[in-house]
Amino acid sequence: MISRSTDGEVEFDTDALVRQPLLQAVFIETLRLRVHGFILRYPSTSDLQVNEWTFPKKNIVLTCATTAHLNPDIWSTAQWGSKPANVFWPGRFLKHTRDGKVEFTLEGTEGSFVAFGGGVHACPGRHFAKREVLRTIALLVTLFDVEVMDERGAMEMSAVKFGFGLLGPTGKVPARMRRR
Numbered sequence: 001m002i003s004r005s006t007d008g009e010v011e012f013d014t015d016a017l018v019r020q021p022l023l024q025a026v027f028i029e030t031l032r033l034r035v036h037g038f039i040l041r042y043p044s045t046s047d048l049q050v051n052e053w054t055f056p057k058k059n060i061v062l063t064c065a066t067t068a069h070l071n072p073d074i075w076s077t078a079q080w081g082s083k084p085a086n087v088f089w090p091g092r093f094l095k096h097t098r099d100g101k102v103e104f105t106l107e108g109t110e111g112s113f114v115a116f117g118g119g120v121h122a123c124p125g126r127h128f129a130k131r132e133v134l135r136t137i138a139l140l141v142t143l144f145d146v147e148v149m150d151e152r153g154a155m156e157m158s159a160v161k162f163g164f165g166l167l168g169p170t171g172k173v174p175a176r177m178r179r180r
Contacts, residue, residue, distance in 0.1 A: 002142055010142055018134050021104040025090035027134060028106070031115035032075075033088055034157065036066045037165045039117055064163070065114045074112045142180075149174040 003011050017023065041048065041061040048055040055061045068074070075085035075092065083089040095105050106113060116126040123129075140146070148155075150173055158170040 002138060010139065012135055012138055014131055014135055017138055018131055021094055021102045022090065023134055023137075024104040025093040027130060028093050028104075028113065028115075029088060029090040032069045032113060033086070034166050035069065035115040036064065036159075036162050036167055038163050039063050039065060039114060041121070068112045068114050071112065074109075079108060145178045145180060147176040149176060 002013075002017075005011055039062070041055075043055060043057045043059070043061065045057060047057050048061060070085045072085045076082060081089060081091050083092070093104055093106065094102050097103055111118065116123040116129075150171075155173055156170045157167045159167065161167060
C-alpha cells in the first residue's frame with residue numbers, strides 16, 4: 001500500500017488503500033457524524049413516495065442528512081454495536097467473517113447514510129472524493145508526526161454552518177506538525 005521508491009519518494013497503491021476495512025470505516029463514520037447538509041429533490045414527472053408519505057410532483061422536497069445520520073433507531077441497534085448514535089465508532093461498519101477476517105460493509109444503511117446524497121442522485125464524485133481524502137490522510141500520517149495541542153473543547157462541532165455540509169470545530173485547534 002505505502003512504500004518508498006529507490007529515490008526516497010513515498011508511493012501509494014491507492015486501490016489497496018481504499019479497500020482497507022478500518023480506513024473505510026473511519027472515513028464513513030466521520031462523514032456520518034460530521035456531514036449535516038440538506039438534500040433537495042424535485043419530483044418532476046410523478047409523485048414521490050417515501051414510506052408512508054407522498055410528495056406531489058412539481059413540489060420541492062427538502063430533508064436534512066442529520067435526521068438519517070443520528071437516528072438512534074438505526075445507529076444504536078445491536079446491528080451497529082449498540083453504541084449511541086452520536087458517538088464516533090467506526091466498528092459500526094466492520095463485520096467479522098467466519099474465517100476471522102474483518103470486512104467493511106454498508107449493508108443495511110440504505111437511506112440512512114446519505115453524506116453524498118442517495119439513490120440515483122448520489123454525488124457522482126463520491127468515489128473520487130474518497131480516494132483523495134484517504135490518499136491525503138495516508139500521506140499526512142506517513143510523512144508527519146502530528147500532535148494536537150488543545151483539549152477536546154475546541155474540537156467540538158460548530159453549528160454555525162449547519163446545513164452547508166461538513167461542520168468544522170468551534171474554535172481554532174492548535175497542532176504541532178513535524179516531518180518524519
